[in-house]
Amino acid sequence: MRQVVVDGSPAAVTELFGGLRAALDGSGPPVVPVDPGVPVTGSEPAAGIALVVPTSGSTGDAKGVLLAASALRASATATHGRLGGPGRWLLALPARHIAGVQVLVRSILAGHDPALMDTSAGFRPHGFAEAASGVLVLGGPRYTALVPTQLARLVEAGGDGLRALRGFDAVLLGGAATPSALLERARAAGVRVVTTYGMTETAGGCVYDGVPLDGVRVRLGAGGVVEIAGPTLASGYWDRPFETEAAFAGGWFRTGDLGRLGSDGRLEVLGRVDDLINTGGVKVAATAVERVLAARPGVVEACVVGLPDPEWGQRVAAAVVGGSTVDDDDLRAAVRAELGAVAVPRVIRRVDRLPLRGPGKVDRAAVADLF
Template sequence: MREAWLDGSAESVAELTRAVADALDGGPAVLPLNAKDPSAKALRDAMAPEEPVEPGTAVIIATSGSTGAPKGVLLSASALRTSATATHARLGGPGHWLLATPAHYIGGLQVLVRALLAGTTPAVLSGDGFRPDDFAAAAASLSTVDGPRYTALVPTQLVRLLDSPAGLAAARTFDAIVIGAAATSAQLRDRAADAGVRIVPAYGMSETASGCVYDGVPLDGVRIALDGDDRIRIAGDVLAHGYRRQPELTAESFGGGWFRTSDRGRFTEDGRLQVLGRADDMINTGGVKVSAAAIERVLGAQPGVRDACVVGVPHPEWGEAVVALVVPESGACDGGDLCAAVKSELGAACAPKRVEFAAELPLRGPGKIDRMAVRDRLTTEIIP
C-alpha cells in the first residue's frame, strides 16, 4: 500500500496523481490522506498499511463518516475507470478539469482519474480554504485550452462563487460543474441557471466511485432500485468491492451485485431518482415519524433562506422535538413564518418547535452538513 499525504499544495496533488496513475496500471494500491487533519494518523493506522491489501484494490478511500468509525472503501482500477468514462460520456466528452475539492475524498480523487483518462493535466486550487478569487485564478489557467472545461464542487462552494463577481465570471467559463457531496436545493439550482452557470447535480458516494446518478439519471451501466422501505440500491461496474478489513460490514452492504445505501429515494413521474434523505434522518415526535430532509426542502424554498438543517432533540413530552438551524440570506428571517410554512405544506407534526439562526452550518468532509454538531448545539437548551 502506498500512502499519499496531501498538504494542500499542488506538489502533493501531483505526487498523488502519479501514484493513482501507477495504481490504475496495476501498481500498488494508494491510500490518500489529509496531512493537516489531526485525526488522519488514527485513520491511517485503522487501514493497517503494513498488512496485505485486498485483491483487486487500486485506491482506498478512508473516512470516519457520520458515525466516527473508521471505514476504508476498496475501489478497483476498473470501477474508477468506469466511473470516469461514464462521467465524460454524460457531460460532453473528455476534457480539462480543475481540482477544487480535497483529493483524499472520492469526489476530488475522481477529478484526477478523469484528467488521467482524458490525457490532460488538471488545474489545481491549492492552499487552505475556498476563496472565489483563488478559484478564478485557477480557472484562468484553463482559459486557453481546447476542449470542454469541467470542475466538481460542493453546494457551499457554488454559493460562494455565485456571491462573488470574480467567482461567478469564472464559473460561467466551465462547460459543466458537477455538484456533489450534499443535496443541491431547488433554490440553488434556479439561482445557478439564472446566473448562466451550468451545474449537474450528482448523487453517489465512495462506494460508487463518486457520483453515479447525474440529475436523477444513472450513468451508463448503473442500475438503481428501491427496497420496500424506499432504501436506494445501486448496481454496476462502478461499485467498490468492500471495506478494508471489515468482512462483516462488506457482507451487510454488498450482495448479489448490489450496494444498499443508507439513503431513501423515490422515482419521479419522468423516471428520475429523487433522493429523500438518509434513512436514519426520521424524527419520531409524539409517535409521528417525520422526515428531516422533507422539512429542510420546505425551509430551503422559503424567501430569505440560504440553507437549513433539521434534527430531532430530546424532549420530555414529545420524545423528540423537531428543531432547525437556518442560515439566512443577507436579510433577516422570521422563525414563526418558517414554522408556519412547514406546517402548511407538511402538517403540524413537521413544524419545528424551535428555529435558530447561524451565519453558516457546521460541515464535515467535502461539504456535508455535520448533523451531530447541529444536534449538539440545539440540544444545549431542552425545550420546555
C-alpha cells in the same frame, strides 16, 4: 500500499496524482489518501485494488472503501460519456475524498494534468477564479466539481468567481443535498450545473440529474432505501468482511438513503434513514423540512436535526443561514403548509454558516451541539 498525506496543497495533490496514475495502470501499489497526522493501518489490499478511501463517516464510523482500477475507470468513462467527452478538469475539492479523487482519475483518462486550486486554507471565490483562469483559456470541454456550500459562496459573492464558473461546460454538484433555490439561482446566472448522487462505495457520483450513468442500475429496496449496482461499485470495506457482506449483498449496495423513482425513472433522494426524526411517534424527514426552509426568500442553507424531548421523544430544530427578511413565524408557517404541523421546527437558530465535515457535508452532530 502507498499512503499519501493530502493537506489541500498543490504539492500534495501532485503526489497523489502520480500515485493514482501508477495504481491505475498497475505499475504502482494501491494508494491511500489520508488527512495530515491521521495515518491508517490495514492488511495489503487484494490484486486489482487501486485506491482505498476512508469514508466521511456520516454515521460516525468511518470505513476504508476498496476501489478497483476497473471501477474508477468505469466511473470516469461514464462521466465523460454523459458530459460530452473527455475534457480538462479543475480540482477545487479536497483530494482525499472520492469526489476530488475522481477529478484526478478523469484527468488521467483524458490525458491532461488537472488545474489545481490550493484549498489548504479553505475555499475562497477569488482563489477559485485564479485557479480556473488557467484551464478556461485552453480548448476542449472544461469541467469542475463542487459541493453546494462552494456553489453558494460563488453565487453569493458574484464577481470574478461567478464569471469563472460560467466558463465551464459542466459543473458537477454533489456531496450533499442542494437547496432548489440555490440551483435556480446558479442556473439563472448561467452556471451549467449537473447534480450528482453517489458515494465512496459507488466510486463517486453515479446518478446525474436523477438519471443513472451508463451501466449503473438503481432500485428501491425494503423501506424505500436506494440500492445501486453496476461496474462502478466498490469491492467492499477494508478489513471488514462482515460489513462488506451485509452492505454489498447480491452485488447491490444498500446506501442508507431513502428515495423515490418517478414515472420517468428519475431518482429523487429524500434523505438518509438515519436523519428521520421521531417526534411523538411520527417520523419526520429532516431533508424535507430543509427543502421547505431553503426555499424561503433569502435563506441560503438550512439544517434540521432532532433534539431530545422528554415528552415527544424528539423535537424538530432548525439552524438557518440567511433569510434575515423572513421571521421565524413565516418559516414555521411554510413548513406547516407543506408538511403538516408535526414537521414544524419548535426551535430555530440563525447562524452565519453551517459546520461542515468531510468533502463539504453538513455536520449534523455539530449542528445539534449548537442547540
